[in-house]
Amino acid sequence: MNLLLFCLGLALLLLGGDIVVRGATRLSHRLKVSPLFVGIIIVGFGTSLPEIAVNIDAALRELPGLAIGNVIGSNIANIMLILGTAAVICPVTVQGLKVGPDYTALIITTIMFAGFGLIFGFILWWHGVLLLATIAGYITLTLRQAKSDTKSNQDDIWPRTNSFAVIFILLTIGFLALIGGAEFLVRGAIGLSIILGISEETIGLTAVAFGTSLPEIAITSIAAWRRNTQLCLGNVIGSNLFNITVITGITALIIPLPFSPEILDFDLWVLILTSIYISVVLIVGKRIKRVSGIILITLYLIYISTHFF
Template sequence: MSYLYVLIGLVLLFVGGEILVRGATGLARRFGVSPLVIGAVIVGFGTSAPELITSVQAALSGSPGVAVGNVVGSNIANILLILGASAALAPVIVDPAAFRRDGTSLALAMLVMAGALAFLPMNRVTGAGLVLALFVYIGLTYWLDRRTRDAAAALHEREAGMVSPADGVALALVFTLGGLVLLLIGANRLVSGAVDIATALGVSEAVIGLTIVAVGTSLPELAASISAARKGEGDLAFGNIIGSNIFNGLGILGVAALVTPFEVPARLAGLDLLVMLAASGLLIAFATTGAKIDRREGGILLVLYAAYIAWLAWSGAV
């Protein structure tokens, strides 16, 4: 039953995330919200909603390993697995002008996240600080987009165009509320099944959070990025991954700590956190050398993810 719970949870999270984004985007457009805000905020939040609900549910259930492992593992999977797979399908073109801003934001967000996990108690004060940092990022992004209308602003507007919004206020509300309900049910089933599997296999909850839960909650990013890559819009896949990782690192950890303070498992404040930072550094290095992430670099990312998963399997009982 535990594996069935995990499967049901993953399906509900994927469907719920997709419906929520369509509903929220439909409402936003209906009430005149600009494509800039839809692309930079609503799409980014929507694709990170499965991670958010799952991590909060795990924290409330007394499973901080799943809560934190989900965020750290999702950020690793977004770069090594999802970006790697997207680049392997088609080279991901990087706009240097857009990346100067978004890449800097990513680096700062990952450093803030890592510092909070490694050196601060995950209490409501820390949570509030992380959420405040996310609001600052969103506010600055919107202000700069409106003021400069640069390449990053154009990218955010195109991200809004990726979504097929629900038509009409009534349908958009149904999609939004229905998506939230599915996310809540899916997160509950996923966390419950994941904890039972960890117990049965004798591995730590952190490892389950870093693998099954993290990859599962990243399915919306995977679907969106693969779809964009197949359409020759790899820059959208790239922007989606950067935005998702920023939301994960600041928003999800922050909200989880605000809802209920929790202890960070020792292993997640160590090597796994360094892997996340190294993956972020590799993304920045690849993006700034050649203004694209080609198939060879995508293959390198995929091989590194396979090696990381193999290491987790070997060290799973720790």
Template sequence: MLMDVMYVGIGLVLLVLAGDALVRGSVNLSLRLGIPPLIVGLTVVAFGTSAPEMLVSVSAVLDNAPGIALGNVVGSNIANILLVLGIPAIISTIHSSDLGVTRGYLTMLAATALFIGLCFLGPITWWHAAILLIGLALMILDNIRTAYRHRNGAKLDDLEGADPSAPWWKIIGFLIVGLIGLPFGADFLVDGASNIARVFGISETVIGLTLVAVGTSLPELATSVIAAFKKQADVAMGNVIGSNVFNLLGIIGVAGFVGSIPVPQSMLHSDLWVMAAAALLLIPFIMMRHHITRAVGIAFVAAYVAYTVSLVA
């Protein structure tokens, strides 16, 4: 049991460090190859920051623990809204009037509806995965077209880890660390989480919805909390929306090609609808421009705690 907890801890640390290294290496490689910062921001960074979740889900399917893969995505989307927005809001109000994420939010709602619909047509196999990946490709193309039209694409200063003058040895080093560390971290996390689930008689899906989901959301949470202390909590909203769309369309899209992913009845009856409800909670703040105050943040976190307790009780 102690070893399994250690595996989970080692896996999370490796995922965070390797994921950061992969983003830095990929961003700087793209810039050195002359790819515009706009394209890098909308593709390379987006995929790179979702790499830990993707590797965990793929590893879970390969290890015959598909419940962790599905629970990881659904649980991460719930945690992203209730925790990754709730905790920063407790520190500093998120001023929704400053946000320009309406289009992205509508995309997230559409992706959520598509994902839930496909789950009811499950188990998720290659053709479900193909639909999700086509949706992801269309979203990326739309984002690029919109960004070019409004000339408000990513600048160098906006890209995490961007250093156009980075030497080739450093770029290659980041890529090697990322590409080696991510699969090892995913394996440690999935193995440890699966064993813990068996010891306590908890389903793999519940472990994915809680332990694994929060673990793979830690980078987003850490970034949002740091931004809140810098009075820049507003940046959390865009990160959450982008992450949730990639989780639904990209991660399950890839994992579905690796192997069949059954959808538990418990998820069809409750967890998918909790995810949908969490997404709809943002309507007053994005569509009506109400601020996410400290009281709202406390309510978000309390709702997440109540949901987690209901899973393990």
């Protein structure tokens, strides 16, 4: 029953996230928002909606370990598993991409997140405010850059619409699916953790984090197949930024997020090292080859196995 609830919740989260992204994309066309803004902000935010829904539900249930585990686990999965998978499908070329503000923001927010954990042992409400303020500054900068860029092709895989009513219905259905999915997923995760005798942090770092990262896996894999390097990197970087700032920030406003000794001693350092890796790749402009992708995926599987064996 718990496994059924977990799978049902996961399916609803994926469905809801997909519908919300469709609605948001149509809204961006209706409002004539810059394609760059849509690509970085809407896709990055949209694929993080399952994490947001799960974390808010976990916070309201007073399960902070599950919430903090979901954030850290999702970000590790984004870099090691998702970017690794993209590189295996098609080597990811970084050279020539304008990603300076993006990797700078990723470095700053990761340092803030890790610093709060190492110094205070918690993410408190005012830490959440600082993280939210940081992402607000990043979005403002991205908007300014988007306005200065020349217009590019705005073709999208979704049909366009000028009807605000259709957009509203899509967004409403999507958010309802996310709320219901989060409810079932968290219930199932709690039940599984009790049956298996493992902590809520471990469930958050592994099963929940992997499940809520499936939208990123789908989008990045399709982008890699189509040789769209910018979308691959943008999705990973954007999702990690939103996870650390928006999701952590909102959750911390509801409940303090404690770092367990296990997370402080191991998982947080894995997050730091993977963030350093992607930042170095972006700064140097190094190509992520298939061999590197296989290594990243292998390291992720080893990381996951350490929580169960």
